[in-house]
Amino acid sequence: MNLNWTLLVVMVFLNLLVSVMLFKRDDLDRFQKVAQTMIVWLFPMFGPLGIWLLHRGQDAEDGKRASQAFGGGSGGNSINYSSGGD
Numbered sequence: 001m002n003l004n005w006t007l008l009v010v011m012v013f014l015n016l017l018v019s020v021m022l023f024k025r026d027d028l029d030r031f032q033k034v035a036q037t038m039i040v041w042l043f044p045m046f047g048p049l050g051i052w053l054l055h056r057g058q059d060a061e062d063g064k065r066a067s068q069a070f071g072g073g074s075g076g077n078s079i080n081y082s083s084g085g086d
Contacts, residue, residue, distance in 0.1 A: 011044045018048040025055070 019037050022028065028036070040047040 011048075014048045015040050015044055018052050021055070022051065 018040050022033050022036050022040070025033070036051050040051055043050075
C-alpha cells in the first residue's frame with residue numbers, strides 16, 4: 001500500500017512541476033498552456049514526460065539558433081576571397 005501512495009505522490013509532484021513550467025513559458029499563448037496542462041493531468045503517466053520532453057527539445061533548438069551568427073556567411077573570415085580587381 002505504501003508503494004501506491006508513493007507513486008501517487010510522485011505523479012502529482014511531476015504534474016505540478018510540468019504545469020508550473022507550462023504557465024511560466026512566454027512562447028505559448030493561453031489556449032496552448034491550458035490545453036497542454038489538461039493533457040498533463042488527463043494522462044498522468046505519460047503526459048508530463050511527453051510535454052516536458054517536447055519543450056526541452058524546443059529549448060535546445062532555440063539555444064543552438066541563438067549561438068549562431070545572424071545571416072551565416074563567412075563569419076568575418078575573408079581567406080576565401082581575393083581582392084584582385086580587373
